[in-house]
Amino acid sequence: MNNFEFKNPTKILFGKGEIEKLSSEIPQKSKVMMLYGGGSIKRNGIYEQVTKALLGFNLIEFGGIPPNPEYEILMGALEVIKEEKVDFLLAVGGGSVIDGTKFLSAAAFFEGDNPWDLLTQGKAIKKGMPYGAVLTLPATGSEMNSGLVITRKETKEKLSTGGPALFPQFSILDPEVVKSIPQHHLANGITDAFTHVLEQYMTYPMGALLQDRFAESILQTLIEVAPVIMKDPSDYNAAANFMWSCTMALNGLINKGVPEDWTVHLMGHELTAIFGIDHARTLAILAPSHYRYNFETKKAKLAQYAERVWNVTEGNEEEKAKAGIEKTEEFFHSLDIKTKLSEYTDDYSGTAENISKRFSERNWTGLGEHQSLKPEDVEKIIEMSY
Amino acid sequence: MNNFEFKNPTKILFGKGEIEKLSSEIPQKSKVMMLYGGGSIKRNGIYEQVTKALLGFNLIEFGGIPPNPEYEILMGALEVIKEEKVDFLLAVGGGSVIDGTKFLSAAAFFEGDNPWDLLTQGKAIKKGMPYGAVLTLPATGSEMNSGLVITRKETKEKLSTGGPALFPQFSILDPEVVKSIPQHHLANGITDAFTHVLEQYMTYPMGALLQDRFAESILQTLIEVAPVIMKDPSDYNAAANFMWSCTMALNGLINKGVPEDWTVHLMGHELTAIFGIDHARTLAILAPSHYRYNFETKKAKLAQYAERVWNVTEGNEEEKAKAGIEKTEEFFHSLDIKTKLSEYTDDYSGTAENISKRFSERNWTGLGEHQSLKPEDVEKIIEMSY
Numbered sequence: 121m122n123n124f125e126f127k128n129p130t131k132i133l134f135g136k137g138e139i140e141k142l143s144s145e146i147p148q149k150s151k152v153m154m155l156y157g158g159g160s161i162k163r164n165g166i167y168e169q170v171t172k173a174l175l176g177f178n179l180i181e182f183g184g185i186p187p188n189p190e191y192e193i194l195m196g197a198l199e200v201i202k203e204e205k206v207d208f209l210l211a212v213g214g215g216s217v218i219d220g221t222k223f224l225s226a227a228a229f230f231e232g233d234n235p236w237d238l239l240t241q242g243k244a245i246k247k248g249m250p251y252g253a254v255l256t257l258p259a260t261g262s263e264m265n266s267g268l269v270i271t272r273k274e275t276k277e278k279l280s281t282g283g284p285a286l287f288p289q290f291s292i293l294d295p296e297v298v299k300s301i302p303q304h305h306l307a308n309g310i311t312d313a314f315t316h317v318l319e320q321y322m323t324y325p326m327g328a329l330l331q332d333r334f335a336e337s338i339l340q341t342l343i344e345v346a347p348v349i350m351k352d353p354s355d356y357n358a359a360a361n362f363m364w365s366c367t368m369a370l371n372g373l374i375n376k377g378v379p380e381d382w383t384v385h386l387m388g389h390e391l392t393a394i395f396g397i398d399h400a401r402t403l404a405i406l407a408p409s410h411y412r413y414n415f416e417t418k419k420a421k422l423a424q425y426a427e428r429v430w431n432v433t434e435g436n437e438e439e440k441a442k443a444g445i446e447k448t449e450e451f452f453h454s455l456d457i458k459t460k461l462s463e464y465t466d467d468y469s470g471t472a473e474n475i476s477k478r479f480s481e482r483n484w485t486g487l488g489e490h491q492s493l494k495p496e497d498v499e500k501i502i503e504m505s506y
Numbered sequence: 507m508n509n510f511e512f513k514n515p516t517k518i519l520f521g522k523g524e525i526e527k528l529s530s531e532i533p534q535k536s537k538v539m540m541l542y543g544g545g546s547i548k549r550n551g552i553y554e555q556v557t558k559a560l561l562g563f564n565l566i567e568f569g570g571i572p573p574n575p576e577y578e579i580l581m582g583a584l585e586v587i588k589e590e591k592v593d594f595l596l597a598v599g600g601g602s603v604i605d606g607t608k609f610l611s612a613a614a615f616f617e618g619d620n621p622w623d624l625l626t627q628g629k630a631i632k633k634g635m636p637y638g639a640v641l642t643l644p645a646t647g648s649e650m651n652s653g654l655v656i657t658r659k660e661t662k663e664k665l666s667t668g669g670p671a672l673f674p675q676f677s678i679l680d681p682e683v684v685k686s687i688p689q690h691h692l693a694n695g696i697t698d699a700f701t702h703v704l705e706q707y708m709t710y711p712m713g714a715l716l717q718d719r720f721a722e723s724i725l726q727t728l729i730e731v732a733p734v735i736m737k738d739p740s741d742y743n744a745a746a747n748f749m750w751s752c753t754m755a756l757n758g759l760i761n762k763g764v765p766e767d768w769t770v771h772l773m774g775h776e777l778t779a780i781f782g783i784d785h786a787r788t789l790a791i792l793a794p795s796h797y798r799y800n801f802e803t804k805k806a807k808l809a810q811y812a813e814r815v816w817n818v819t820e821g822n823e824e825e826k827a828k829a830g831i832e833k834t835e836e837f838f839h840s841l842d843i844k845t846k847l848s849e850y851t852d853d854y855s856g857t858a859e860n861i862s863k864r865f866s867e868r869n870w871t872g873l874g875e876h877q878s879l880k881p882e883d884v885e886k887i888i889e890m891s892y
Contacts, residue, residue, distance in 0.1 A: 121521075121681075121743060121746040121747065121750075122521065123520060123521025123522065123523070123524060124518075124520050124521060125517065125518065125519050125520070126517070126518040126520065127515070127516070127517035127518065128514070129513070129515040130513070131511065131512070131513035132510075132511065132512040132513065133511050134509060134510050134511070134512065134762070134763065135507070135508065135509025135510060135763070136509065137509070138509060295507075327743040327746075327747070328746075328747070329727045329730060329731065329747045330723060330724065330727045330747055330750050330751050330754065331750075333722075333723030333726060333727060334720060334723055336719075336723075337716060337719030337720055337722075337723050338716065340719060341715045341716045341719060344715060345715065357507055357713040360507040360713075360714075360763070361507065361713070361714070361715045361716055364507075364716050364717075364762075364763075365716050368716065376520070376750075377520065377521070377746070377750075
């Protein structure tokens, strides 16, 4: 096991009715900016719950944050934050709204001229305006971590950053929100969380026995609740397990002391930036090819995963490892998530070369848990995903 | 799943050599009191590592905190803290030293006349002097939680309290300490952590799928590493998994949204207070009888535990549940931990009645996950443990 540091100060309020407690989590006399997305919170009752809980606060609103939070739009919010002297941010939404809010938390206290530098300078962010979140879409884990991903349309870029200042002060997770989420987004959420675990697990054996078992626990739970939620998202208990699993999948616990990969995400961000394919769906396109291409280095963990998560008992290590990849594809298909790029676009020719070139230009060599994958490997993996 | 709140702000520094980082975790110019136990840290090199890392700090020492930290001794430390205007406490030891330090953290900021009231008033503690810990004995989980247990010899009492102010600011967990721990204490540590998980798990099915699997993961890991550590405590990787499992067993994660029991601990504290039996060993004496006595209410979880943790595949629910209890006893025996009170003392006659009477006097009725156990049930369970 590698050495590690762990600290996660976010307070979680979990369960039905917890939104009512909002006012006791935000400092009194704060000037609060509430940020949200396309307005689904006005249809499912959450907007009403939140604004009711915040009666008495000096509250302004900033709606319209799109999926893959867009830099230009956030710059508009930043202007209002400064003009209105906002001092507390409240994200009400899914990962995109929370990531956007997190970026604004950093940007509000950024001393340089160009907040885009926060995404390109490669430095951990140590100052941020305090913020909280009301989660409306379980998926990204952003509600209990300090990372964010921002998209810039003009350059078709999707970049990430983070830092110890960027944990939410609190996040409210009410599983009752799940019942109003469309199936398409539920499938995305399950796929996203599932792949988050895989990125931190599907590397090589490190002797981190507990972290492995925790990762497997999250995968098993997602597998168990997925069909229940897809059939009946109003099943509270399934929704609660789904929601908590998504949070635990990316809150900095299961990756402690172990190697990580994240190549699937880095490649996936490019597919989203180029084609606009939903984030989670890009992961399902790329993960199976990534594991097949890197089979030799990953087969021990793939076999362990097949055994423990999918109860594969037949075959040698290699056969079990292959079964693990197939089970993963079947799982995505069971959620009606397609696993080939050509199923999303006809215009895929040249994509692999294009992304590989972008990676070279950014000096993003040395991907994967062994830092051994080069742009040409990325090209081959993406070709395998067509 | 029940509603829950979760917040654990303790920073963990985990791995070999991490003690060197001590000075960057304590505010400069602090007046630090370093607290420790019987002096084993002077023999195993940890005292030297800590004092070296703290060169330049204004450091005073307070040694001699005994297992089951004793109120009178801590009152001595409190006097020094006040006289010397100490403003940061550093526990260097196991659960007893950390619990004692935690109590001093609360006592230093307590406004009443009698700090013993902190243990009897039943209020969550919201103010405490900042403190950190260097863990030398994995077992209690005190290094990443906000609870503490204090003993008072004159009244043969052992009482607990806690509160949000009492999390350590940081804890340093270097698995290399494990190699110098005597077998007797290693066995205690494994048994203690194992039983901590059972107290939060062995209740009734609550539909908290992920919490169940996390709890099972810790049990499985402890079972896997126990024989390795007992044979060779210098096996770094086994020690690391043991250490992290002990922390995760009682840091407020696996009990979220689920019923808890803790009757075994409440009864066990009495056996320690009366006979001086090691804390962990009292748990091993009582847990099997507790599960046999409450078999009907616990059998569903006992069977799940037998299946998932011990791979028991034969038999119906009842048979599996029984096998689960037997496997637990066998596990304790494999650590050379005895499971009957009469194996520790000849003077056990009347103990059950005596403890039951104490419970009645304290108005401690309604124990267990259903709050249904009365002092007379406690009496029967303890009699079964003779």
